[in-house]
Amino acid sequence: MTALETNARLGGIERFASAFGRVTVPPEDRALSPYTGLTRAHWAAVADDLLLSVARYRSPGGARIDLPGRPSQQGVRTDGLEGFARTFLLAAFRHVGEGGRAPYDHLSPYLDGLVAGTRTVGADDDESYPVIGDIGRHGQPHVEAASIALSMQLTRADTWDRLDAGAQDRLDGWLRQAIHREPSDNNWYLFPLTIASFLESVGRADEQTGYVIERGLSLIDGWYRGEGWYSDGAADAFDHYIGWALHLYPLLHARHRGDHALEEKLTQRLREFLGTYSHMFDRNGAPLYQGRSLTYRTATLAAVAMGEVFGATPLEHGQSRRIMSANLRFFFEHDATRDGVLTLGWFGEHAPTLQRYSGPGSPYWASKGFAALMLPAEHPLWTSTEAELPGDVRDHAHTIRPVSWLIQTTASDGLARVHNHGSDHVKLFREPDAGAPDPLYARFAYSTRTGPTALHNASDNDIQVRYRDVWSVRRKIHAVTGGADWVASWHAPRFPLYAPFDASDPADGGPVLPSVRIESLTAVHGRVEVRAFRLRNVPPRLPVRLSGWAVAGDAPEDFTTHVDGAEATIHVETPDGRLTSQLLGVHGLGEATCAGAPYGTAFGRWSVMPEVRGLASGRVYVALASLTADPAPAPLAELAAVEVDGSAVAIDWLDDGTRLVLDLRQMPW
Known part of the structure; x- marks a missing residue:
């Protein structure tokens, strides 16, 4: 062998x-x-x-x-x-x-x-x-x-x-x-x-x-x-x-x-x-x-x-x-x-x-x-x-176009991830595009070693804007297009109010911004993800939050966190080995932190995720993210470089010298 x-x-x-x-x-x-x-x-x-x-x-x-x-x-x-x-x-x-x-x-x-x-x-x-x-x-x-x-x-x-x-x-x-x-x-x-x-x-x-x-x-x-x-x-x-x-x-x-x-x-x-x-x-x-x-x-x-x-x-x-x-x-x-x-x-x-x-x-x-x-x-x-x-010997990336899912697997650790730009479970006949988000469908990414954080906790793998003290949620997902290793969608952010005191999920009321939408794109290479967004008609200076992978353990002492400027890294020791979540803001997102989820996930009683923040200003927002079980993962900046020119996002994958250029303005939104 x-x-x-x-x-x-x-x-x-x-x-x-x-x-x-x-x-x-x-x-x-x-x-x-x-x-x-x-x-x-x-x-x-x-x-x-x-x-x-x-x-x-x-x-x-x-x-x-x-x-x-x-x-x-x-x-x-x-x-x-x-x-x-x-x-x-x-x-x-x-x-x-x-x-x-x-x-x-x-x-x-x-x-x-x-x-x-x-x-x-x-x-x-x-x-x-x-x-x-x-x-x-x-x-x-x-x-x-x-x-x-x-x-x-x-x-x-x-x-x-x-x-x-x-x-x-x-x-x-x-x-x-x-x-x-x-x-x-x-x-x-x-x-x-x-x-x-x-x-x-x-x-x-x-x-x-x-x-x-x-x-x-x-x-x-x-x-x-x-x-x-x-x-x-x-x-x-x-x-x-x-x-x-x-x-x-x-x-x-x-x-x-x-x-x-x-x-x-x-x-x-x-x-x-x-x-x-x-x-x-x-x-x-x-x-x-x-x-x-x-x-x-x-x-x-x-x-x-x-x-x-x-x-x-x-x-x-x-x-x-x-x-x-x-x-x-x-x-x-x-x-x-x-x-x-x-x-x-x-x-x-x-x-x-x-x-x-x-x-x-x-x-x-x-x-x-x-x-x-x-x-x-x-x-x-x-x-x-x-x-x-096949996953034993080589990395894999593939977009399932009818579903608008991007599969990403890595041979070094055996992890599988799916980037979700198409599945929302919003029923045509019974549910409007309103109400509380469903963590099992609303997130931008899911994996085989992490679960989404629960309702009423900070949400993982998400982008949100805050309006009148309410963070937006993603409900109806509008699939757009994709390539071999990237996929895109848009959603209209909603601002539902629901009662955390009894952990209920029904939502009633909340502010409305009918002209706002968020255009999203994910590209992958190896274990690295580029997450790019364009905020349309968002009032200026609203807070913006982008979160990465939530990793789980049994207690806070299982985690090691490190924050340096726009980069946050979290290591967690689990019975199945070490897991690392990384997030680096590279354009429009400059303040990194680590957020706890007290309800944990299906994989552990306590969970922590990296996040980066910024302010709405009509620009494109880009971050690098990674979830890996590699024992000593390199910093994300050593794996990919991103340049933003207007609405064009140029990605250089540093391990093999290839370049991917995607213009958000040219997508068929």
Whole structure:
């Protein structure tokens, strides 16, 4: 192995094995898996341990799995259904991959639960499933009904076919509620599609099932943006739902229906998607921390697994397993479970990672990342030797034009970053361009080793102006253009007021500057970022703040900070090594400082970010930034030089002598 390849090897699996208490984790196999040590046997052991752990919380009749933790807005009855349905999917994957001979007979208790849960739907007892309502608090069972339908479709001979006619009719009646209700205007339209696909496959098709299938397929075609990428709905919502929903449900429907033309179209999209998505995993296995529902954790692997299941991936088998096994290790070495039960958070519990719909059973959408267990032990995914990834040996920069995301990875430390100039999750039909910002979408950059700071803390990776004592926020993002290693967008800064005393996010009122907008550009090279901005129609002398990467630790003493004029550097020592955030103001921004975020991030209880400040004067503002795990990073001024001439920004990359010139005035704003 080269030095870089050796550096890419993860350490021993003792920390990983210590997360499991009900199943013995096999010893590592460094011959088959030189990078992670994990094999299919480890994946199977993790699945078994998760299923045995949650089985302790099964209701007497088996219809609910009531896990401990904070209830969701839907209430404990739906939360119990969620725990049942999402772990049922994991049991189904395990069952399929073992040809119906999986150990522990995980599947039978779920069959008993289906009978108990649908006997008296809507009754006030410990077993009965809730009625499936329209979108809102009573609509969550849509999601769980789809998991149940898919699990039965995958295991029909040992689930549906074992039910008597009365139980089948009752289950049909409960599932059918979902295909007559209004879903949310996003990936939720795939839940009735999945339910209808199942009903069709067991001979219970009708006019309504056909309608919801064609409706769902038509919608995803409308949401398809190119290069394998969908938006999660009609607006600009790009996040992990693309992989764990939009590339999953329709493909499984096509396979079960035997629709070869549809499967061919969808597999081509998946192959293209994985060509860029696969670069968004850290060498240590971490996925990009961006978007909602991140507590699903290993579900971020769903598209990688589906690529193998459908033979629709540009990756070698050993590369796919390398990504998957590193991801599995990453989460289970960072407190994903407590006493065998997945926690609500990222590194253990973390409230800002969650949404109102997150309940104790929610993390078990992580089951989708185990879809590759449907492939038998002799499949090349499991028998091929783990392989080198492109990021092991060279830096990578690539703009996904339909999404206006710029991917940046570095071979020296394995970090992956995405610069966001296109995903805002501002819904067309339900939300105006107003209200509080969403830290999971509003920031200019996200990475695999940092998370955004929480609402009511100083915001990381942001540019803001202050008007009438209110710092602006970024809501609707207007993608503009991009090149191989740069991307641009603009947004109209908003000034919402929201109540910090109860950490609420609703916003009402606030000052308005309707003529103001901020034009933004990010260019990257190696680990360096150039962030350039042009403020349009901003009143003179307003304060301007630009922030860099927020790094997290457990306590303030974990950090070392250094400020010198317009440059701020922060080092933090973490259990996974040293991380450094650098920021240097080079034009229009001259006062550097380090700002604390007391709520921390998903990666630590305390967080600090660099920032530089200036005053609005109509000029172009430029800064250099960097996030790196290199042990002794050089100052940014030694890596890039920037000259500003009017609206033109000339960047000299000092390591190879190349120059990039971008004129903000010439962009198609």
